[in-house]
Amino acid sequence: MADVSVASSPTPSPQTLEHPSLYFADGDIALSARESDMLTYIFRVHRLFLSHYAVGLRGMIAAATGGDAIEEYDCVPLVRMPEEDCAEDVARLIEVIYDISSLPRRLAAGRRADSPLLLSGLLDISDKYKIPGIVSVIKEHVRKEWPTTLAGWEIRQIELQSTATHDILPEPVSAIQFATAYDIPSILPAAFYHLAVLPTKRDWHDVPERPSLPAQSYPVANSHAARWFSLDDCNAVRFTKGRDAMLEYYFAHFADNMVPVTDAYGRRDTGCICKFESLQTEMQCAGVCQNLDCLQELKRLIERCDHAHGFCGRCVTRVRQNFAKLRADIWNRLP
Numbered sequence: 001m002a003d004v005s006v007a008s009s010p011t012p013s014p015q016t017l018e019h020p021s022l023y024f025a026d027g028d029i030a031l032s033a034r035e036s037d038m039l040t041y042i043f044r045v046h047r048l049f050l051s052h053y054a055v056g057l058r059g060m061i062a063a064a065t066g067g068d069a070i071e072e073y074d075c076v077p078l079v080r081m082p083e084e085d086c087a088e089d090v091a092r093l094i095e096v097i098y099d100i101s102s103l104p105r106r107l108a109a110g111r112r113a114d115s116p117l118l119l120s121g122l123l124d125i126s127d128k129y130k131i132p133g134i135v136s137v138i139k140e141h142v143r144k145e146w147p148t149t150l151a152g153w154e155i156r157q158i159e160l161q162s163t164a165t166h167d168i169l170p171e172p173v174s175a176i177q178f179a180t181a182y183d184i185p186s187i188l189p190a191a192f193y194h195l196a197v198l199p200t201k202r203d204w205h206d207v208p209e210r211p212s213l214p215a216q217s218y219p220v221a222n223s224h225a226a227r228w229f230s231l232d233d234c235n236a237v238r239f240t241k242g243r244d245a246m247l248e249y250y251f252a253h254f255a256d257n258m259v260p261v262t263d264a265y266g267r268r269d270t271g272c273i274c275k276f277e278s279l280q281t282e283m284q285c286a287g288v289c290q291n292l293d294c295l296q297e298l299k300r301l302i303e304r305c306d307h308a309h310g311f312c313g314r315c316v317t318r319v320r321q322n323f324a325k326l327r328a329d330i331w332n333r334l335p
Contacts, residue, residue, distance in 0.1 A: 056129030
């Protein structure tokens with residue numbers, strides 16, 4: 001019986017490649033960074049730029065260029081970057097260093113819902129090598145995407161209603177994770193509230209990034225999606241407790257408005273015969289929704305609270321003022 005041998009495919013060898021766009025012929029130092037176990041990129045750049053902006057790299061450059069045993073690549077000293085510095089992050093860092101003044105403009109022009117995820121790697125490596133200019137610009141860019149006032153939130157709602165695609169408006173879970181990781185607490189109230197009014201069945205990965213259907217077929221306002229499965233345990237507990245406390249506060253204080261006008265002694269004004277049953281019914285119907293948008297619901301009731309409900313002029317004014325105050329109180333109590 002003849003032997004049958006099966007030829008095995010050759011094991012691929014690790015590759016070292018010169019970076020296609022960040023390998024300058026007149027560069028005077030090379031950086032080596034791994035993209036994966038099988039691929040390493042070489043960057044040939046100018047040490048003047050690196051040493052000027054990246055204080056944390058000065059020691060590594062000095063060690064690679066001093067002494068007798070200098071490792072070289074293509075006739076220039078070679079710096080081997082730590083394994084935790086992947087080639088993608090190193091490339092983005094070098095690109096920014098070469099044109100650092102344009103970073104705010106480029107971030108604004110490339111607005112994306114997943115900016116916190118895309119920028120985390122650049123932020124980490126910039127912080128590691130002590131480039132505060134890049135760190136502060138990235139943090140400020142993400143921070144400005146989230147309103148810190150109720151008026152700012154109203155503007156956000158207009159954006160949500162007028163934007164057909166979901167890939168250019170901030171996504172709350174990635175923002176929450178970013179804010180807690182990099183200590184930017186001003187992001188959290190709006191991000192947590194935005195998450196609280198989103199249906200849990202709308203996961204980010206279930207919504208196409210580039211719509212091929214008409215704009216009206218895609219989610220707007222509170223139908224936007226979130227990366228629900230990326231929310232860590234600590235923030236998930238904080239979110240759940242905060243949402244429950246918000247709804248409890250809303251329903252408890254909503255009832256305070258369901259009383260007639262009284263005089264200075266707490267007696268019902270004989271001139272007021274208003275009944276609040278219709279307003280109570282609207283509130284109760286809205287309350288069955290787990291992801292109730294309290295701020296939007298109160299705004300809607302303010303607009304609908306008029307003489308058509310059978311309210312007198314004083315009750316219309318009083319209820320509208322109280323609802324406006326309740327909206328402000330809810331916003332100020334956000335976690």
